[in-house]
Amino acid sequence: MKKLVFVLMLAIVVSCNPEKIKPRVIVLSDINNIGGDPDDKQSMGHLLMYANEVDIVGIIPDLWEGNGVEACMQCIDAYEKDFNNPDYKFKTLNYPAPDHLRGLISRNKDEAIAAIISEARKGNTPVHVLVWGNMNTLKDALFQAPEMAQNLRIYTIATHRMAENEDALLNSRDTTQFGLRRNWNHPGRDEIYNDERFADLWWLENDWSYNGMFEGQAPRDFLGEVKEYGALGYYIWDVVQAFDWAHYFRAGDTPTLLYLLEPGIDIDNPATGSWAGKFVRPYPQSHPNYWIDDAGTADWNYAQPEETWSQATEVYQNRVNNLLQSRDAMYDAYRQKMKELYNRK
Template sequence: MRKLLFIFLLILISCNSKPTKPRVLILSDINNIGGDPDDKQSMAHLFMYANEVDIVGIIPDLWEGKGVEATIQTITAYEQDYKNPDYNFKELSYPEPDYLRDQIAKNKTEAIQKIIAEAKAENERPLHILIWGNMNTMRDALNTAPEIAENIRIYTIATHRMAANEDAQQHSKDTTDFGIRRNWNNPGRDEIHYDPQFKNLWWLENDWAYNAMFEGAEPKEFLNEIKEYGTLGNYIWEVVQPHDWARYFRAGDTPTLLYFLEPGVDINDPTSSSWAGKYIKPFPEERPNYWIDDAGIEDWNYANPENTWNNFNQVYQNRLEGLMLKRAEWYEDYRQKMKELYSK
């Protein structure tokens, strides 16, 4: 009897010490008019892990691109698996499909209201905002209610951040195909980054490391595994089939979610290497809560990367390596997640 009581107490302690699920709100440029289908893959991947995070908002803010409709399509695929008695979504405490639908902001006004309301909600957990597109909506929410900055943490995909002046563009064009492009999430980005009232904003910016999602033969092979798991797995496979260049598991926004998924990682410390890559605090005094993927060399100007663009190739490889080192490990975790969901 005493032994049974001891075991019960151990179980109770274990349950009570389990970390609470992080509150996440997603901003995505998911759409039905073209672009990169990886946005749909990233959303579907999120739903496969929807019992490990607390989804409190979904903002498909490419409104003119039928982003709401694209999000609902992804939830519909999720719903078919959720209601399938041969699968384990309900047993594993996944959210109801209608709950996910209710989290969708239907327009810009709703989006700003949702961000502000969740940021101001009485909750001991911070609001983690995963931004999978431009930052206009985030900028507008912050400008509407600047006080929410102290209650949120943002995670962004930057896409080769660099200066916009013509000299920098031309110099980088001589080095890489990426040089002629400005960071695609730039709309809204710089207005937040250089606004003094947001200098303490908690911000993890994935500049180049996310490209490791695309490297090598493994993502193509892995896509063929994923498609065997339910309607949602087939959806992840199906959405890239119209594009010859995208027929693999790209899910380029997924590293922002991976940051929360690796067991044992301290999400309060981005400098510890994780499935999401390796990060550094480049401006500890000016921006004490800002992190970006580690360039891996001393001779790299984080503030004005075009000034050290001759090191682009080395830095690019270093940043990819931060995520590549653990990609096989999180692939295996994903395999186990799918087996857990889809096997009785």
């Protein structure tokens, strides 16, 4: 009888105090050492700052020809210095060992595809795939194992949806004009989106809201704060120093991760708003699980934005504001995270 009572009490304790299940995360990044935007390096450093709150199961530097593997290793090297520092709390807060992280890096496309498929086939929880570049590797994995789509949730940074007019794009001298910017994850994107096999794929596409990471003076001031926290904070500061235009906390791919980090939000419902922005389902019939950042106006054409391009400036600001309104809260949470991790008061 006593044994039965003990078992029942234990069951009650477990049910009242369930261990938080960490989201399984795979990152596909065009991080590299040959140029481009250094925000991928900042985003990787930010991810490692939060590596005890998500279960990183794959790191795919799919710009292999740009020394992407080496770029990932450099970030982990900075992480390792802090992980092994007895004054910091990486080990007591259950951060993954540096060698474990190194072992998650795919060294070529075949390894990357195998890693995605393998993780998608494991367990009963979805794999959250954060896409920080083009989508070709993910596309090839899905085409090789289409059944795994039901086990994926993908989060992509779109970097402006381009106009369908290629002649205008090629002939324009002002390639920063709205509608004439290429979608940086465009390779592979449409092949996935237009394939009927993936019509039910859970997909959150951050089209413009991520630009809220760049606005104003606050990101510049915040980068100075981050710099003071260990080798990893210094790395996040240092990787942008060679770029005069990037001396701030850019981390433009980080909103894909922020969506998984905010305490208390329902990650099953992007419509409620979060650190990453606010999202809508524009095509609930054809693509019931596809979400894109809320344009904030009823007549914006999500499918063919160039048809309502007269509203682009307004829509851009609406979307940016969806992230800006909670950016300070995200910064505050990040400050507290660093203070705890680096044993600061």
